[in-house]
Amino acid sequence: MIILNRCSPLRQILRRCYSQAAEITSNKINLTAFFGKWPETEQQEFREHMRIITDFISESEEQQLHEEIEPYMSRLRYEFDHWDDAIHGFRETERKKWFPKNREILERVRKVAFDGAVMPYVHILDLAPDGVIKPHVDSTRYCGTTISGISLLSDSVMRLVRTDAQRYNQPSSGTAKELESKGSEPDAAYRHQPAASLENNFYADLLLPRRSLYIMSHTARYNFTHEILAKEHSEFQGTPVPKTRRISIICRNDP
Numbered sequence: 001m002i003i004l005n006r007c008s009p010l011r012q013i014l015r016r017c018y019s020q021a022a023e024i025t026s027n028k029i030n031l032t033a034f035f036g037k038w039p040e041t042e043q044q045e046f047r048e049h050m051r052i053i054t055d056f057i058s059e060s061e062e063q064q065l066h067e068e069i070e071p072y073m074s075r076l077r078y079e080f081d082h083w084d085d086a087i088h089g090f091r092e093t094e095r096k097k098w099f100p101k102n103r104e105i106l107e108r109v110r111k112v113a114f115d116g117a118v119m120p121y122v123h124i125l126d127l128a129p130d131g132v133i134k135p136h137v138d139s140t141r142y143c144g145t146t147i148s149g150i151s152l153l154s155d156s157v158m159r160l161v162r163t164d165a166q167r168y169n170q171p172s173s174g175t176a177k178e179l180e181s182k183g184s185e186p187d188a189a190y191r192h193q194p195a196a197s198l199e200n201n202f203y204a205d206l207l208l209p210r211r212s213l214y215i216m217s218h219t220a221r222y223n224f225t226h227e228i229l230a231k232e233h234s235e236f237q238g239t240p241v242p243k244t245r246r247i248s249i250i251c252r253n254d255p
């Protein structure tokens with residue numbers, strides 16, 4: 001359950017999704033929609049390991065972050081070229097040094113999502129209005145148990161689909177290196193696109209409000225693909241979620 005402030009525009013979107021007025025008036029809204037037949041234990045684990053914190057940053061903090069990123073980002077071109085790539089219509093960079101005010105925000109991410117241990121380089125991904133992040137799993141070669149992102153400028157819908165691959169339990173079933181030698185990481189790509197069909201499967205849609213933080217770890221990070229739905233498919237529980245330009249600020253830990 002998530003707490004939203006009283007005048008959030010998102011409340012207005014969600015008001016249309018929920019017929020139960022009691023749920024709205026108590027300010028508690030569920031941002032996860034489950035589909036398919038979930039084994040109960042997997043769903044319990046998933047709920048623990050895929051969290052969304054709404055209003056993680058204020059409007060002025062969003063603006064501060066945007067102001068620091070924009071001068072560099074706006075000089076890059078959006079890339080739409082490679083059809084086998086996981087992401088289309090994006091530009092991206094990494095940043096280690098931040099203005100003090102923004103460093104303070106990232107410090108909050110480090111504490112809430114990583115127990116302190118996070119990679120020093122922060123990934124910034126700018127997705128064009130008609131950009132899309134196709135289903136993928138971040139490589140276990142470059143990224144550890146947890147991926148955490150702040151969404152700027154737009155709401156969006158993230159879909160997590162159970163992969164067909166055998167369940168990957170971190171860390172008990174082996175290190176990333178051991179898995180690689182077993183052949184499950186065939187190349188050096190940052191993102192893998194394993195089979196994960198919606199049919200005969202189970203998955204979840206997550207409404208990621210602008211200025212929220214998501215924390216994706218363990219089962220959600222290893223056993224599910226994640227994607228950001230394209231604007232023409234961007235809906236949550238039957239209600240359109242307009243997706244415009246979206247910038248995400250993503251922190252990861254070491255493998």
Ligand code: OGA
Nearest residue numbers: 125133138149191226248
């Ligand atoms: C990625 C990714 C998610 C996001 O860059 O691998 O999944 O929130 N990004 O932008």
Ligand code: MN
Nearest residue numbers: 136137138226
């Ligand atoms: Mn990813």
